[in-house]
Amino acid sequence: MEENSLQDKKSLRVLTKANPNWGELAKDCVSFANAQGGSLIFGIEDKDNLPPEGQKIPENLPARLQKQIQGRTINVSVIPQVKIAANGGEYLELLVQRNITAIASTSNGRYYMRVNDDCKPILPDELARLLADKGAYLWEVQTHLKVNSKAYDLEKLSQFLSGIHASNRVSDFVKDKSPEELIEHYLFKSGQYLTNLGILWIGKREHRARLLYAPSVQFIKYDEQEQKVNKLVWDDYSKNPQELIQSVLEEVPDWKESIEIADGIFRKNISNYDESVIRELMANALVHRPYTTKGDIFINLFPDRLEIHNPGLFPLGVTSRNILHKSVQRNPHLSKVFYDLKLMEKEGSGYDRIYELLLSSGKPLPEPVEEYDRVKVTVRKRIVNKHVIQFIEKVNHEYQLRSKELISLGLIAQNTSLTAIEFGNILGLEEKEAIRTWLGRLLDLKLLKSKGRTKGTTYYVEPSVLKKHEFKGQTSLKNIPSHRLDALIVEDLTRYGKSAISQIHQRIGKEIPLRRIRYQMNQLVESGCVSKKGEKRGTKYFIDK
Structure with a gap:
């Protein structure tokens, strides 16, 4: 039982001492309500997974806690529950429900939000943004267009059902449902009407065109002088998100371009832009955009880079620094559809997959930036070090590395060596324990070595591994004795x-x-x-x- 963005552990003494700090607990509840919801666990210490054996929760404590929180917060709903752990000890779990319609606050007018495992204040200029996001959360299940639940596109429904039945991410229990039950299960309808999500995915073109705002995509290619030389547009609302992604991948000829590098006595082609990266970036753009905001998705291809522009800003709490770890699902039901149909790697941002693919191809990391009214992600064409490609491929073949380990090894190999501070800054890691998690088994497998202590620790690839796999990195003074x-x-x-x-x-x-x-x-x-x-x-x- 670890603390994260959805769970916070506290000692039982926080509630049973003479003068509990109810104001601090109210702040915690407000922060959960404005984020994804969550729970406060009382009776389990930070470093423990179980409460003390024989621990009992005072009978009147749950009701007292609920009363104190309700009296100190606005738009916050909490449910206290006494639970018994495997060792027989009791603990108190306070469930805080996510408020998807209004902004929660303390009774004295303070606003907070849960970011990772911290309670952060919401600044005045962020309130309007949070309120806009609240409206976006409701968009999926609204039925204001009053489209009959039977007025779906038969071909799109058939495609959806086939994808669900073929997916190994969907349980047999769900697959055994009838078509009508599956439509209801994925919230494509509510009562007698199709929801906005249902119209987006299985609806007819004329109904999709009435959505505010159905996605449309523009691909624009620029030359060296940044003059337009090609343009493709998908804006007739005939395609659902899955078909849009497929059309972008199939109809843009530039994705087939690659460069050839030596691989021993053979030659190997490295795509300028890996189709899996394009797919993941497009999936992110479609899943995480606010459908209450007007604007096309732009795919701008320059001679040296690819830019994907998505209307709307990051959800509050997500930044370009923490995007690899923090995911706030603006459209959770749409995200579920994408995941179950295997259109994205996991329910989340998917950026770890993008990092892995780019580093394995010797490319720089993606560059997500929040601009005035949109998020721009830049992917560079150049290869930082072609020797990294063969090195990562050989090491991964031998050791079957996990995703985080591949990303860490690729980063350190590209940079010759990285200090703990540099490594943490690149990946947006703030805790030393998080660095250990990302390094995984690399030190134990003797693929990496370290020198120094704490934040001054430097990580570099074990020289014998470099020699074994014939890695010819750039000459550098970073590791000079x-x-x-x-x-x-x-x-x-x-x-x-x-x-x-x-x-x-x-x-x-x-x-x-x-x-x-x-x-x-x-x-x-x-x-x-x-x-x-x-x-x-x-x-x-x-x-x-």
Whole structure:
């Protein structure tokens, strides 16, 4: 039982002490209600998975907790439940329901939202955005167009049913349902009418065209001068999301372009843009866009990059930094359909799959950016290091690495080495434990080595593994031994004289972390090999002859 975006553990003493901090608990409940909902677990300590044996919850505590929360919050619904763990100890679970229609707040007018495992305040300029997202959450199941539940497109329904029955992600219990029951199960209808989701997926063209706003897609190709040279448009509302993705993949000839690289005595083709990456990015655009916001999905192809523009901003709580880990489902029922039909890797952002595919192809990571009224994701055409491709392929074939391990190994191999801080910044990791999770078995399998401690830890590929798999990475000073770095600094100061550390860093190699140069410089000063004069930014280093 671990803390995450949907669950928070607290000691039972939080409730049973003389003066409980009800205000803090109210904040926690508000943050859950404004996010995905969740639960507060009282009676299990942070590092434990079970309550103490024999622990009993006072009989009046659940009702008292519910009353205190209801009196200190607005638009928050909570349900307290006493539960018995496997060891016989009791704990109290407070279920906080997600509010999909209104913004929750404390009774004194404060707003909060659960982001990862933290309670974050909502700023005034974010309230309108959160309220807009609330409307988007309701869009899927609305029936305001009053389209009869029998007025579906037979061909699209047949395609959907075939996909569900062929999917290994759908249980036999669901597959055994009748067509009408499946339509209801996936919330394609409510009562006698098709929902917006039903019209989007199995509805007829004339009904889909009336949706606010049915998706349309534009592909535009630009030349070196950024002049348009080709344009394809899918905007007649005849296609559902699955058909839109398939049309983009089949009708754009540029996806077939690739470059050839040497692979031993053979040649290997690497796509400029992997179709699986395009599929995942398109699925993300269709699943996570707000269907209450007008705007086309733009696929802009430049000579050196691909940009996908999606109308609407990130859901509140999601940023370009945490997109790999944080997923807020704006359209959860549509996301479920995509997942069950195997149109996306998992219910979530799918960015881990995109990272894995790009790194395995020696490409830079995607660049998601939130602009004024849209989210833009850029994928670069260039290959950072073609040797990484063969290296990752050989290592994965031998060790069958997990997704996170592949991403971590690809990143470190591309960069020669990474410190814990650099690694965490690239992947948006804030906790040391999260870094361990991403590295997985790489250290135990002796694929990676580390040196240093805590945040100064540096990870690099085990040299014997590089040699075994004939990895020819770029020559770099990042892993230069300390005694050689000392000699390099002394030689630089002997040649150029009194210098600031930034000047030394520029001359001997910017790939060496500045923090490491500072550390080695301090060692040289303490040993008397180097002298310094001045303070802070004005410090100059020199060899005292």
